[in-house]
Amino acid sequence: MEQRILTIEARDSLGKNACRRLRVNAKIPAVVYGKGMESVAVSVDRKELESAIAGEGGINHLITLKGEGPLDGNVVIVADLTRHCLKDRMLHVDLHKINLQENVKVKVPVSITTIAKGIKDGGIQDLVMHEIEIECLPGQIPEHVEVDVSGLEIGESLHVSDLILPSGLKVLDDPSATIVNILGKTKEAEEVVEAE
DSSP: OOEEEEEEEEOOOOSHHHHHHHHHTTEEEEEEEETTEEEEEEEEEHHHHHHHTOSTTGGGSEEEEESSSTTTTOEEEEEEEEEOTTTOOEEEEEEEEOOTTSOEEEEEEEEEOSOOHHHHTTOEEEEOOSEEEEEEOGGGOOSOEEEOOTTOOTTOEEEGGGOOOOTTOEEOSOTTOEEEEEEOOOHHHHHHHHHO
């Protein structure tokens, strides 16, 4: 996964009003933290942050910090991104400083790459898990986990234990958890088809 660059600025003022002033000026309040360091309050440009997390990898992109001070050149991932519940605009971001030689835990989106046999036979696909939690080195974080459902019939499921992942990736979710089900038609749908 490619690395992105994010410019940070130190922020002295904390609290609701200071954060509100930042947002009015197209800045997002942020905090950088990590192993062996105290958390540091910073701000980032909203458009630059949107660009850094754009694309399929989303918040799992490796981001190199650019700015004055000891954080310059450090690599982070987005640990948490808070958005406004109605307007979907960014309110705050937590940036986790990482060591490129140590494993990290991340949630990666699930991508269904094939069409199940059960769907071709009239079934319905029910995606239960939209993301999988994995542990790996930062340079190995995939943009998504591909799931092949081509062999699934109506009434069958694919579980976490059925995933085939590249070496170096460890799944942290329950192996018995269902990722996707192939469901049969409901009685109502069958009755509508028969009525026609």
